[in-house]
Amino acid sequence: MIESLPAITAALDEQEDFVLVAHQDADADSLGSALAFAEYLDQRGKRVAVLAPKPVPQGLSYLPGFARVNREEISAGSTVIAFDAGSPSRFGDLGPRIAEAPLTILFDHHISNDGFGDLGVVDRQAAATGMVVLSLLQSWGAEITPDMATNLYAAIFTDTGGFRHDNTSGPVLHAAAELVDLGADPAFVALRSYKWRPASTLRLQALAASAARYELDGRLIWTAVTQRMLREAGAALEETEGIIDLLQTLDTMLCAVLFKEAGEGVTKVSLRTRGRLAAHELVADLGGGGHFRAAGAELHSGLLEAEEAVLRRARAAVLEAGAE
Ligand SMILES: [Mn+2]
Known part of the structure; x- marks a missing residue:
């Protein structure tokens, strides 16, 4: 795939039916970008459906247009626009x-x-897919409504960890300010992103945090969410979102790993790193991917086997980082 703006512009002019897809375990960057883009295509009189693999995280229900997700009719010949994932396997049953x-x-x-993908814009320097979509919409002279601004603001805000990750740059904050001027409400998005969780989520976070293991003088921290913990907390798997953020607050941490027992023989892994440790490299040969500081993988193995495979790599990387 190449960066192919003229061809994308032509496709948007010529095609009438579009299916916009968010990735598995959708986040605000993926779904917010899709919903903002859907509204842009609405404005242009196109037929648009927004799809996200099920279960769609209900924590995203505050995004304007959430009610349209997985609701609209789709014609078979539609152009697909995919948001915020590097591989078709990330789109689950929409693959x-x-x-x-x-x-x-x-x-x-x-x-x-x-x-x-046949066409696309992949900006590996961008803090969020929302940044990519915002600059495209601006280059096309799109009218960015308050709802679109909220979706894009949520995308950028959450992919920078609430403007806390090291991808928080001047251009990111300028874009955010622009979106606020266009009608996004930063306090509302912050509330619904980081200060709004059901009791079951809090209980699950407590269980996961108390089960955490600290290795290599606290440079490696990890925990696992088992099906049993989910039952005990009364929580769904999607409520594990946020636990990795809790782990990575450890002052001594270089690598934080969360294992999620997703089902029979399926374990999902989330990683965060500090310093020179590249998160996406740690899971690359396990079929995972992501960013330098944040990565993930879905392993077709049981919890213990997944723990062994990932922790072996994590321990080696932490020791190597300490030796440099
Ligand atoms: Mn993203």
Whole structure:
């Protein structure tokens, strides 16, 4: 795939039917970007459907337009526009839809992007896919409504960890300020992103935090969320979102790992790193990917086997980082 703006512009002019897809375990960057783009295509009189693999995280229900997700009719020949993932496998049960589409356009910012899609803009320097979408919309002279601004603000705000990760730059804060001027409400987005969780989520976070293991003088911290913990907390798997953020607050941490027992023989892994440790490299040969500071993988193995595979790599990387 190449960065192919003229061809994308032409496709948006010529095509009438679009399916916009967010990735598995959608986040505000993926779904917010899709919803903002959907409204832009609405304005242009196109037929648009927004899809996200199920279960769609209900924590995102505050995003304007959330109610349209997985609701609209889709015609088979639609152009697919995929948001915020580097590989078709990240789109879960929507993978076949993407594969069958006559034309696929990708907007993304992952380092580990494998270049899928016929057309696209992949800006590996961008803090969020929302940044990519915002600059495209601006270059096309789109009218950015307050709802679009809220979706894009949520995308950028959450992919920078609430303007706390080291991808928080001048251009990011300028874009955020612009979106606020266009009608995004920063306090509302902050409330719903980081200060709004059901009791089951709090209980699950407590269980996961108290089960955390500290290794190599606290340079490696990890924990696992088991199906049993989910039952005990009365929580769904999507409520594990946020636990990795808790782990990575440890002052001594170089590498934080969260294992999620997703089902029989399926373990999901989230990683965060500090210093020279590259998160996406730690899981690259396990089929995972992501960013320098944040990465993930879905392993087709049981919890213990997944722990062994990832922790072996994590321990080695932490020791190597300490030896430099
Ligand atoms: Mn993103």
